[in-house]
Amino acid sequence: MTSPTPVVPTSDASEVFPPTLREVMLRPQWLGVLALSLIVAGVFAWLGQWQLGRAVIVNPVEPGETEIVQPLADIAGPGEYLPEPLVGQRVEASGTWIADDFLIVSSRYNDGVEGYWVTGQLRLDETAVPTSIAVAIGWAPTLEDAEAAVTELDATAAGEPATITGRLISDEGPVTPPRGADPFTMTRMSPAALLSQWHSADGIDVYRPYLASQTAAAGLDDIDSPAPDEGSGINWLNLFYAAEWAVFAGFAFYFWYRLAKDAWEKEVEDLEDAAAGAANGGG
Structure with missing residues (x-):
């Protein structure tokens, strides 16, 4: 009698190798x-x-170039943004003051002292379309002084021709008035905000930057407006954006x-x- 042959178990499952990341x-x-x-x-x-x-900046402004007075029309046009190299450029503009559009902007500092700016709408001469630029005329230490200057300007300067020399500065942008303040209070020098309160503004073109006069009207102090720092020819903000991309x-x-x-x-x-x-x- 023979003994049974032992059965060797087998497996039908083959070994599976996982794929590589590649x-x-x-x-x-x-x-x-x-x-x-x-x-x-x-x-x-x-x-x-x-x-x-x-x-x-391919063509940076030459040192001292901003201090050479240029005609306003040669630097910027109405509705145009002011290129960074030209911020603070001294310009000259001639026109006529518009009555009842002398307005006050608060929170203005002169040599570290807080006060007020008196502003006006200057309707420019020799333009194909009626065109205006907002002008910061001068600084006052108190609201009473600023209001007195507005009254004087409305009585003596409105409708009169004027030639203004000063620095061309970018719009600061409108902001909401402080809580509890008069809704027409302005704390930023913004031609857009001024335009909304001008009485004579229908159908006109307006400059986006404003003009800070170097010589104040009677009863006001000259606005402290030093020459801009000379840049390096590099816009660091745009350089940062390029690195972000x-x-x-x-x-x-x-x-x-x-x-x-x-x-x-x-x-x-x-x-x-x-x-x-x-x-x-x-x-």
């Missing part, structure tokens, strides 16, 4: 995401280059890498869980 990245769907990331990064790179081009372009590639890696890690984890389940089931 293999996952080379799959069509992730190559498609990479192509999209390249497009996004290219747009960001173009924006960075554009900002970089604006950061370097470069970071965003790099993030577009990181976003693709992170998504592909997450998908790879999940696939490896699923394979390990399946293998563990098969081993437990076989046991």
Whole structure:
């Protein structure tokens, strides 16, 4: 009598090797995401280059150039933003003061002392379309002094021709009046805010920057307006923006890498869980 032949157990399951990260990245769907990331990064790179081009001032103002008085029309036009190199440029403008449009702006400092500016609407001469520029005429230490100057200007200067020399300065932007203050109170020198209160403003063009007169009217002090600091020919804010766009372009590639890696890690984890389940089931 012969003994039975022993049965050697066999396994039909073949060993499964997980994919590598490189293999996952080379799959069509992730190559498609990479192509999209390249497009996004290219747009960001173009924006960075554009900002970089604006950061370097190709034709900077020569030292002392802002102190040479220029005709207003040669520096800026109505409705135009004032280029940074020209902020503080001394200009000359001729026109006529408009009656009832002498207004007060508070929170103005002269040599560190808070006070008020008296402003006016100067209707410029020799323009094809009626055009005005806001002028800061002078500084007063108290509201009473400023109001007295307005009364005097309305009585003596309104309708009279004037030639003003001063610095051309960018609009400070309107702000909401302080809580509890008169709703017409202005604390920023903003031609837009002044325009909303001018009585004679229908159908006119207006300069975005304003003119700070170097010589005050009677009863007011001259406005402290020193020469602007001479720049380095580099706009640091635009340079910062250019660096930001470069970071965003790099993030577009990181976003693709992170998504592909997450998908790879999940696939490896699923394979390990399946293998563990098969081993437990076989046991």
